[in-house]
Amino acid sequence: MNAPIFHLAIPVGDIPTAKAFYNEGLGCAVGRESDRAAIFNFYGHQLVxxxxxxxxxxxxxxxxRHFGMVLPDESAWEAIWQRATEKQLGCHQVPKxxxxxEVTEHxxxxLADPFHNLLEFKVYRHDEAIFGCRELVAIGDR
Structure with a gap:
């Protein structure tokens, strides 16, 4: 491992349903698993x-409460939206x-998984908005 990997643990009701959403739906590879837990490769990060x-x-x-990914470009963002639509994953809020x-344009x-965990997928127009622009106070919906 060369760079740090983010780790997030989430609650689910059962492993087969979690695998259907995260593996078959979003395409996240499955790592170790048992009847009580499963590890998914969530775009290079560890989701348990x-x-x-x-x-x-x-x-x-x-x-x-939600988690998700900031995508590197619009084509990657569009590809996940298209996959989510094709796989009929639980859309919680349509694209906005x-x-x-503004510099924070995105x-x-x-999406909502079957266990009510909310996932956000976004892409910024300007990279500096991801961690910079400290003088701006608008975060989330207005």
Whole structure:
């Protein structure tokens, strides 16, 4: 491993359903797995699905809890949106164009997995908006 890899653990109700969404749906390769957990290669990062029998409820909106990817370019973003549409994955929020004309301009959409985990996929028009632009305060929806 040359660069750090982000690790995220999420709750799921069962491994076969998680595999259907993340592996078959999004195309994330499956690593180690058991009947209680599975590791997915989430675009180069480690996503671990842990089975829980605690009930999960959908959030009313996308805040405060969600995770996802910032894609390197619009073609990568479009490819994931197309795959999600073709595989009929749970669309939580259709593609939006946020902050048009501003340095923080980006396109985004949200998916919901079968366990109410929300995933955001976005692409910025300007790379400096990812970690920079500290003087700007607009984050998320207005």
């Amino acid at each position: 699905a842990h089975v829980t029998h605690e009930p999960s409820a959908p959030q009313k909106g996308v805040y405060p 164009h946020r902050f048009p004309g 396109r985004t959409f949200f």
